[in-house]
Amino acid sequence: MDDNSPNKKRRKFKRRKEENRLHKDDITVVDTQVAKKAVVATALGNAMEWFDFGIYSYLAATIGKIFFPEMTGSMQLVYSFATFAVAFLVRPIGGMFFGMLGDRLGRKRILAVTLVLMALATLSIGCIPGYATIGITAPILLLVARLVQGFSTGGEYSGAMTFIAESTPDKKRGIMSSGLEVGTLVGYIAGSGIVTLLTFILGSDAMLAWGWRIPFLIAAPIGMIGLYLRSHLDETPAFEAMEKEMNDEAKHVSMKDILIFHKKPLLIGMILVFFYNVVDYTVLTYMPSHLNAVLGYGETTGLLLILIVMFIMIPIVLTMGYFGDRIGNKTIIQGGLIGLILLSVPMFLLIGSGNNALVFIGLLVLAIFLASFQGTMPSLLPSLFFTNVRYGGLAITYNISTSLFGGTAPLLVSWLISVTASRLIPAYYLMLASLIGIVIVTFFFKDTSGKPLRGSPPAVEEAKEIADILKDPEEALWWQEEKEKIDEKIIDES
Numbered sequence: 001m002d003d004n005s006p007n008k009k010r011r012k013f014k015r016r017k018e019e020n021r022l023h024k025d026d027i028t029v030v031d032t033q034v035a036k037k038a039v040v041a042t043a044l045g046n047a048m049e050w051f052d053f054g055i056y057s058y059l060a061a062t063i064g065k066i067f068f069p070e071m072t073g074s075m076q077l078v079y080s081f082a083t084f085a086v087a088f089l090v091r092p093i094g095g096m097f098f099g100m101l102g103d104r105l106g107r108k109r110i111l112a113v114t115l116v117l118m119a120l121a122t123l124s125i126g127c128i129p130g131y132a133t134i135g136i137t138a139p140i141l142l143l144v145a146r147l148v149q150g151f152s153t154g155g156e157y158s159g160a161m162t163f164i165a166e167s168t169p170d171k172k173r174g175i176m177s178s179g180l181e182v183g184t185l186v187g188y189i190a191g192s193g194i195v196t197l198l199t200f201i202l203g204s205d206a207m208l209a210w211g212w213r214i215p216f217l218i219a220a221p222i223g224m225i226g227l228y229l230r231s232h233l234d235e236t237p238a239f240e241a242m243e244k245e246m247n248d249e250a251k252h253v254s255m256k257d258i259l260i261f262h263k264k265p266l267l268i269g270m271i272l273v274f275f276y277n278v279v280d281y282t283v284l285t286y287m288p289s290h291l292n293a294v295l296g297y298g299e300t301t302g303l304l305l306i307l308i309v310m311f312i313m314i315p316i317v318l319t320m321g322y323f324g325d326r327i328g329n330k331t332i333i334q335g336g337l338i339g340l341i342l343l344s345v346p347m348f349l350l351i352g353s354g355n356n357a358l359v360f361i362g363l364l365v366l367a368i369f370l371a372s373f374q375g376t377m378p379s380l381l382p383s384l385f386f387t388n389v390r391y392g393g394l395a396i397t398y399n400i401s402t403s404l405f406g407g408t409a410p411l412l413v414s415w416l417i418s419v420t421a422s423r424l425i426p427a428y429y430l431m432l433a434s435l436i437g438i439v440i441v442t443f444f445f446k447d448t449s450g451k452p453l454r455g456s457p458p459a460v461e462e463a464k465e466i467a468d469i470l471k472d473p474e475e476a477l478w479w480q481e482e483k484e485k486i487d488e489k490i491i492d493e494s
Helices: 006-019 033-056 061-066 074-085 085-104 106-129 137-167 172-175 181-211 215-218 219-231 236-244 255-261 263-294 299-327 331-349 354-373 377-384 387-406 409-420 424-444 463-471 481-493
Strands: none
Touching: 006 424, 033 061, 033 106, 033 215, 061 074, 061 137, 061 181, 061 331, 074 085, 074 137, 085 106, 085 137, 085 255, 085 331, 085 387, 106 137, 106 215, 106 219, 137 172, 137 181, 137 236, 137 377, 137 387, 172 181, 172 215, 172 299, 172 377, 181 215, 181 236, 181 299, 181 354, 181 377, 215 219, 215 377, 236 387, 236 481, 255 263, 255 387, 255 481, 263 299, 263 331, 263 354, 263 409, 299 354, 299 377, 331 354, 354 377, 354 481, 377 387, 409 424, 409 463
16 A cells, blocks of 8 residues: 555554653743843844834835925825835735745744845835936835835744744743834834934934935844844744654645645634734824824824823733733733723724823823733734744734735725714724624634643743643643644545
C-alpha cells in the first residue's frame, strides 16, 4: 500500500495522538526580562508605522503643495490623502507574503525585514525632490514609497502580535502584548508632536521649503535602533517548539489550506478587527477633522485635545491588558462594546456642545472604550490560530479587514455626514460596529486568556508553576481536540 494512502496517514495520525502527552520538558519557562525586550523591540516597529501615519497626516497639506502644485485648493489635499490611502490596497498582499514566510522561516527574520523596508520607505519620502524639480516623477516616486510602506506594514503588525504573544508567559500575555498598542500611541504622538514643534520653530515658509523633510528623515535612526534590538532577540519559544516536533510538510501550510481548514478563526478574526478598526480610526484619525471641519473648532485646539487624550490612554491601555489577564479579554471587550452602544450618542452630543471641558470628557470616554480593545486585541487575535498558521492566518485576517473597514472609516463617515447633514453619524457607525461585535464576541468567541496558545504547550514565568500544570495536562492542552478535528479533515481531503 502507498505510504501516502489515507489509511496509512490515519495510522500515523493515531500514533501521533497517542504520543501527544504533556511532559515536564515541554513546558517553557519564560525569562520575563527577555520577554520585556521582545515587547520593546516589536512595539518600536509599530511605533514607526504610526509615527509615519502621524507625520503624513499632519503634513498632508504641505505634501499636496510640494508634489501636486498643479492642483488647486482642496484638490491638493485630496491627492495627498489619496496617495496615503493607496498603501491600504497593498497591505493584504504584503500580509499574505510575509505571513506565509513568517510561518516557514520564523517570526524574528521576517520582522527584521519588514522594519527595514518601513524605515527605508519613510526615509525615501524625505529625500524625494519636489514637483518643481523633477516634474511628474516626484508624485510617482511618492506613490512607490507609499506602496512599499503598505506592503511592509502588512507583515509588520501581525508579525509583531505573533512574536509578543509567543514570547510571553501565558498568565501575562495580555499586559505584555498591550505594550504593542502603547507603541501605536507613542508613535502617533511623536509624529504629530514633531510636526507641530517644527512648524512652531521654523514657521510655515521654512516648513514648506525644507522643514517638512526632517520628520521623514528621522525614520532612519529609529529603524536602525529597531533593527539592532530585533537582531538581538531569540526566536519565539512556540515557533522553536514547533520546529522540533513537526516535519516540514506539517509546518509548511499553504494559503489554500489556511482558507479551507481555518475558516472559522479567519471569519471571527475579521469581525473582531472590523469593530476594533472602526473605533480606532474613527476616534484617533477622524476626530481631528470632525472637530475642525464639522464642528468649527480651531485646528490647533482639536489636535491638542486629541494629543492629550492619547497621552492619558497609555496607562489605560496597560491597565486593560492587566485586567484582561485577570478576568479575561472577552469580558473586557464586551464591556467596551456595551459602553459604545449605550454612550456613543451622548458622548458625541458632548463633543458637539461647544464647551471645551465637555468636548474633552466626550473624547476621553470614547478613548477609554477604545483602550479596552487596544489592551486586549494584541493578545487575543494571535490566540485564534495554531502555531503553524498563526502568522499567515493573522496577517490575512488583520490586513484584509483593516483595508476594508479601517482605512475607509474616516472617508465613509465624512461622506455620510455630507449626505445626511447629521453630526451624529460617527456615533451611529460606532454603535453599528459594536452591535455586530457584541454578537460575535458573545456567541462565537472562546476566551483563552491565561491559557496556552493554540498548538503550543504552556509557557510559565517560574519553574514552580510546572507541577500544578502537570496535575491537569488536559486543561493545559485544551486545544488538542480542536487540532485533531482539523487533522482529520486534512486527512479526509488528501
